[in-house]
Amino acid sequence: MDDRDVSGSDPHARVSQVAPADPLTPADRYAELFVAVQCGRIFDDSKTFVDCIPRQDPEAILAAYRARKDTPGFDLASFVDEHFIPEREPFSNYVSPPEQPLRVHIDGLWDVLTRRPQQHPRYSSLLPLPYAYVVPGGRFRELYYWDSHFTMLGLAESGRPHLMRAMAGNFAYLIDTYGHVPNGNRTYYLSRSQPPVFAMMVDLFARYGVIRRSLDYLPQLRKEYAYWMAGADTLRPGEAHRSCVHLGDGTLLNRYWDERDTPREEAYLEDVLTARQSTRPAREVYRDLRAGAASGWDFSSRWLDDAQQLASIRTTALLPVDLNSFLFKLETQIARLSAMGGDIETSRHFQRKADERAQAIGRVMWDERAGAFFDFDWQRGRLCTALTAATVTPLYVGLASREQARRIARTVRQRLLSAGGIATTEIDSDQQWDHPNGWAPLQWLAKRGFDQYDETALAQDISDRWLKTVGKLYERKNKLIEKYSLIPMQAGAVGGGGGEYPLQDGFGWTNGVTRRLLRDSPRHSANQSRAQKP
Template sequence: MDDSQAQAAQVAPADSLTPADRYAELFVDVQCGRVFDDSKTFVDCIPRQEPDAILSAYRARKDDPRFDLTAFVLDHFTPECEPVSNYVSPPQQGLITHIDGLWDVLTRRPQQHPRYSSLLPLPYAYVVPGGRFRELYYWDSYFTMLGLAESGRPHLMRTMARNFAYLIDTYGHVPNGNRTYYLSRSQPPVFALMVDLFTRYGVITRARSYLPQLRKEHAYWMSGAETLQRGEAHRCCVRLNDGTLLNRYWDERDTPREEAYLEDILTGQQSTRPAREVYRDLRAGAASGWDFSSRWLDDPHQLASIRTTALLPVDLNSFMLKLETQIASLSAMSGDIETAKAFQRKAEERSQAIRRLFWNERVGAFFDFDWQRDRLCTMLNAATVTPLYVGLADREQAQRVAQAVRQRLLSAGGIATTEIGTEQQWDHPNGWAPLQWMAIRGFKRYGETSLAQDISDRWLTMVGRLFERKSKLIEKYVLTPLQAGAAGGGGGEYPLQDGFGWTNGVTRKLLRDNPQHPSNQSRSASP
């Protein structure tokens, strides 16, 4: 048994109770009483003693007129120590050197999993995004790994690969993140894309060794599909009136998100719908990774109008297509021809459905589909590039998507998330690294190299300019004219975060692909 196997054997089965499950009315009182400014702080706290003893002590003392809730919490819990979020390079350090050095800052190890916290133990080292995000996140990690590969960190890619396999084997899916309060949902299913990455960089010797996990993940997303009648939905699956089977985002719970408890309660109070419907759609929006965006809203300026579960997202179904084709391919390599044929049929049916239902011929772009209202959505957003990224589109469609993106989404700093400016962070004018990467690679795949290069150049210029001013990389950027100076993105439920995993990963990869770009020479600010 090697060191990594021995390390894996030491991981104890996780207690899957969430903070709300565990602390009952204490949890509600802390979150609604705003003991901490950030709702995520309490759910990440480490208890100083047995949780049952803490809850008993609270129940015994809470009615005392002199009781101080904040003092009680600080006596019984230790807030997780947030790494210094404003990690700054030494003066005149190069951008590439900064990214390469930041991986150590963002790496977490199994011994750092405290007992009775909400953190789900993992057997191997992993990389977190940074700032308030101190745990492993699913789709973030794929884009982070692009940079790990270029920074010469195959060992971290290998340990993260094993962690994702462990999560699927243990829980049946990859949770949104390795926290108990994330177990009820997943995120965009990109494990199939990870397997390609692992193979390309020699991280694994046989891709088909991950076939069992790929099939388990597919089973999670397709649970209940076999018995669905036309016009019905169950969990992540929807069967349309014509019999077409597709996927949506979903969360098993219909309560306020524990990491945003008070925020969700206040949002639910602004809606005329039952609050539990709003909570479910907020949770499903978090599962999408686009939390939040006018993409999911009936009224772009009212979060309470969110309808995530009513929509069939074009990017989710594109990722599911990749998962099905990956299973078909690896099954064929393994000699399981029957399974290979079955999944190839699934992939062909999904591919035809995406082309038929998600394509707007008049606009020349892919859109989400509103299955409850039986109509195509009309909001153009950056997810339109995902069918290109997975190779689903035909040549003419790719050309037309390129034209639409060039005319409507291309901004000074890269591809915009949406055309609509709102208070949500996944909207104009913010730009996000994963969307840049999928656009660049999708357009390159179909020969739209000038647009791909333009997006890459704009993104690198913006990231490089902010690094020269602030000596750091960040979660999201404002894609404003660069003459005004690159700036961090705004909106959303929490302050802008430094770090930042997927920005580092995508930027590091693009710098490697574009060695002549001036940002390769960017230096951190002088004191």
């Protein structure tokens, strides 16, 4: 099926042709074989095995392993090579020509990063999708939820409305099929979602004319909302269930959550080793690691009691300001579309929910003295003190006051603005969502948020610094990457560091945000950045 086959008015078009997904994750499917491979470090990257394509029926592979594993001379690596094919990047003829401008380079990358339904192999962990989609790149060979919103900014500027329409159909399909958008289209991601940005995607689809009616996506928006709010109606003050937390004063807010409390399959050994460094029950650590992955900020001192110890992670104890801002947007979107469809009662109901959430965010998460929004530690009943770039999210969704926006602008300029853009946090650690790393989605949230509150000078400053960072590294390396170092003397000279895996090239959301900012700043020097000659 070609990505151009998607109907512009029906998000459910042609989904009946999607092959059924294997309902089991690799850990479920391969049992002790899975544990042996991951703990034996057969592959350098734990994600490699969970993405492998089995050469035959998985049940037959597991039976063969059980029959042979205790025989003399059994070699696990040879067995894995005999029964699995590591997933490879699809072949591409794309080579970035010397002297190619940055904008043209990005425009040419979309075909390289596009995957199609025919590339969904049988028995793999990949969840089949009905239409074409864009992946981030590198080791990330599947669709990711919140990445895609920022990727779409670039697709729109590159004149790829058919790809945006295809991805709209895919997200509607995922919600219809699984009740939520998984972290990515892999079976091992089904137990969690990511920042709920589908409501913002719908605005983007409508703005660029890739769908005929935003109202067609109201059922999916309501279904996603039900996923995030499951169990909220029966909570008593002080209780939590899945993503919902009911504070002692009656305030209802949300946290990140994962249905499983086992090591992440794509980082199995890493999680086992992390949990061993904690005095808490291992399952609590696993749940918090998984919830950290659901946040998209995997990982950050933001979630840690000790900024230098990942084992101190407490993601589920925190009410994140960005998650609750995105849910405010979801509530207002449902209210708006319900009114558009003539359902005034539902519209008023969801507008009340949005108003209550906005008031709660202002009451619980705003620090008047610091002039910023912070996450709230609901277990300890106090604000978190670490400033992060998530403080700009209330501006992005329009729930902050003008005075709060003015205060946040001053705080960001004083504390988070770096040579290369807006920093993720103020804390240096070995986690990738910390200083000095900068990430494209955070630049866009900040730039767009400040623009909406007429803090245009700061918005432009963030954009200019980010474009300079990306442009300088492109001129040196002929590529865009996942994250960048923002500190003086390094901004644009080296990629970001830290994290569980090597720096990735590609890269979907960097391409998307940068392409949009190049359009918004046509005189910026990055528009003249060109790949160096060999």
